Amino acid sequence: MPGSQNREEIxxxxxxxxxxxxxxxxxxxxxxxxIVERSGDFWLVSDQNLPxxxxxxxxxxxxxxxxxxxxxxxYGLQILGEKISNAQIQVNREELKxxxxxxxxxxxxxxxxxxxxxxxxxxxxxxxxxxxxxxSSRIPKGRGKELDNMI
Numbered sequence: 001m002p003g004s005q006n007r008e009e010i011x012x013x014x015x016x017x018x019x020x021x022x023x024x025x026x027x028x029x030x031x032x033x034x035i036v037e038r039s040g041d042f043w044l045v046s047d048q049n050l051p052x053x054x055x056x057x058x059x060x061x062x063x064x065x066x067x068x069x070x071x072x073x074x075y076g077l078q079i080l081g082e083k084i085s086n087a088q089i090q091v092n093r094e095e096l097k098x099x100x101x102x103x104x105x106x107x108x109x110x111x112x113x114x115x116x117x118x119x120x121x122x123x124x125x126x127x128x129x130x131x132x133x134x135x136s137s138r139i140p141k142g143r144g145k146e147l148d149n150m151i
Contacts, residue, residue, distance in 0.1 A: 010070065011037070012036075012037065014103070015035060015063050016030070021083045022072075023080065023086050023112065023131050024083075025026065032046070033045060035062065040063045041063070042064075043058075043059040043062055044058035044059050044076065044079060045058055049148070061073045061076065062075075064078035069114075072115055074138070075138045078124050079128055081107065081124055082126065086111075088116060088117045088119050089107065089109055089116045089119065089135055091105065091107075093151055095135070096147075097117065097135040097148060097151065098121045099128065099135060099136060100137060100139065100144040101148070105134070107134075109133075114131075115130075115138065116128045116130045116135070118128070118137070120151070126138070126139035126143065
């Protein structure tokens with residue numbers, strides 16, 4: 001992950017390299033999207049023409065530049081879906097409820113520390129952080145409550 005010390009500005013190529021090296025997603029898997037930088041965040045925008053309507057935002061926030069690291073968003077990981085081949089952690093119902101409640105789950109995994117795709121029943125639920133054999137959620141609280149009510 002890019003560090004904050006003596007760091008150059010992050011660009012789209014850095015985002016593509018990060019997603020490829022961390023999650024195993026190839027650049028060609030993102031060809032149907034444009035990646036647009038807005039205020040330090042990188043958005044996936046469809047390459048299709050959109051209807052002539054007013055939009056608050058176009059696209060989905062994909063990766064954030066936190067100043068220290070690149071952090072994928074829950075929705076970005078969900079869009080990538082089955083194209084993700086690395087940095088995945090499968091959880092059971094109890095583990096999912098635990099992380100959605102804001103607690104950590106101890107799991108010894110063969111995954112490098114960093115951001116991961118949390119998977120439940122073969123579906124990407126969202127972004128998590130795996131460090132020191134502990135998994136925690138990085139799913140937005142509102143979305144986490146929705147998911148918690150669904151499982």
